[in-house]
Amino acid sequence: MALAVRPAPGGGGAAAGLCDDLSVSTSRRVGRPRAQGRPESGLSPREELLAAAAELFTTRGYTATTTRALAERAGMRQASMYHYVGGKEDLLADLLEGTVTPSLRLARSLAADEGRPAGARLWELCRSDAELLCSGPHNLGALYLLPEVAAPRFAGFHRARAELKDAYARLLAATAPCAGLAADALALRADLLFALIEGLILANRSSPDFTAAAADAALRIAGVPEADLPALRTS
Amino acid sequence: MALAVRPAPGGGGAAAGLCDDLSVSTSRRVGRPRAQGRPESGLSPREELLAAAAELFTTRGYTATTTRALAERAGMRQASMYHYVGGKEDLLADLLEGTVTPSLRLARSLAADEGRPAGARLWELCRSDAELLCSGPHNLGALYLLPEVAAPRFAGFHRARAELKDAYARLLAATAPCAGLAADALALRADLLFALIEGLILANRSSPDFTAAAADAALRIAGVPEADLPALRTS
CATH class of the missing domain: 1.10.10.60 (Homeodomain-like)
Incomplete structure (x- = not known):
């Protein structure tokens, strides 16, 4: 965060x-x-x-x-x-909100960056978001599941998280393997991709290797063939 | 659970x-x-x-x-x-413990079932574990992140969860795409696969379609080619 x-x-x-x-x-x-x-x-x-x-x-x-x-x-x-x-x-x-807003900001700028392949932008968002969720001395993602977070006071957080998830879904839809998917199948894949990234909260493991591997795994869920991965990885 | x-x-x-x-x-x-x-x-x-x-x-x-x-x-x-x-x-x-022991029991029986391809057994474990974590009226996975769970009283839960993760890693190692991986790369992939399945706790979505799609996603993380997936799906 x-x-x-x-x-x-x-x-x-x-x-x-x-x-x-x-x-x-x-x-x-x-x-x-x-x-x-x-x-x-x-x-x-x-x-x-x-x-x-x-x-x-x-x-x-x-x-x-x-x-x-x-x-x-x-x-x-x-x-x-x-x-x-x-x-x-x-x-x-x-x-x-601090666990989602930096990723949301990045997602917005990536959405506008239409010159780059969607797969590469999705990889960058996944890697950066994974780093945000895994780094830092305290596992703030653990707070996501507090029953108190259902209260109206946290609408801002829920809205930002929903917008971030939507940004994932849009980038995913723009990748070559997902271009032909029906809306339902796409929503399912977006849910799973988001579950993978947020699931890293429970993995509680942090390193540049780990976050890059998480981004690779996200592209595998998207359906990107193994051979296409290297070209989509950005620093 | x-x-x-x-x-x-x-x-x-x-x-x-x-x-x-x-x-x-x-x-x-x-x-x-x-x-x-x-x-x-x-x-x-x-x-x-x-x-x-x-x-x-x-x-x-x-x-x-x-x-x-x-x-x-x-x-x-x-x-x-x-x-x-x-x-x-x-x-x-x-x-x-109820959120892990049924999956652990299944994992043990799958480990012994060497006549079936490892990919098919991994798919079954993922689907069943996803169902366990997503179903039921209460999201018990939310309790995983309570700070209290670090106490020695919960050693049994941590041991069972570690054994389940180890069972995932063994099945993963036995799949064709992971057969050639070094120990480090394999551990990383097992972590990510486990993060995907446990991350479903945060997705809070439940249906047979969803849990089957989660198992598909897990095999994609394993590196199984898209064309091989249908044959590995059980039930």
């Missing part, structure tokens, strides 16, 4: 750039201008809270994490926390 | 047959002989508790579910509950 794998330009801002320029807005409650974060981390207070939430939600559990524990982990008092975030749900929504 | 997709012989016993004849034993505390379950359900008290846990753990969350709520949902008093189960952890361990 963005917190770990995509350092913001300017460096250090671990959670910076989450959801920027995307429609999946989060209701950020900022009671007063942002103070500087703790000097040693270089993070803003909100970023400190997001980092604390990523750690505690995945290691202690979402329900078991109190706002007090979050504030303490982020080096501030519980009362101060509410100047920067609306509460636990706000942090969870931001973390979840 | 077994609770839903594999009715026990004799009918009605939703949770019956979990873990039987397998080494993944659970420490069942039975303080007195089992009473009959509520007449209308036909379930034993322990089975009532497992059904209640499946529902409440996946809809309210594991941490948020109290033993009192479990007992009430199962139609008994909180104090009575401890005659049948050791507590929440005991129920969670049983539910988790």
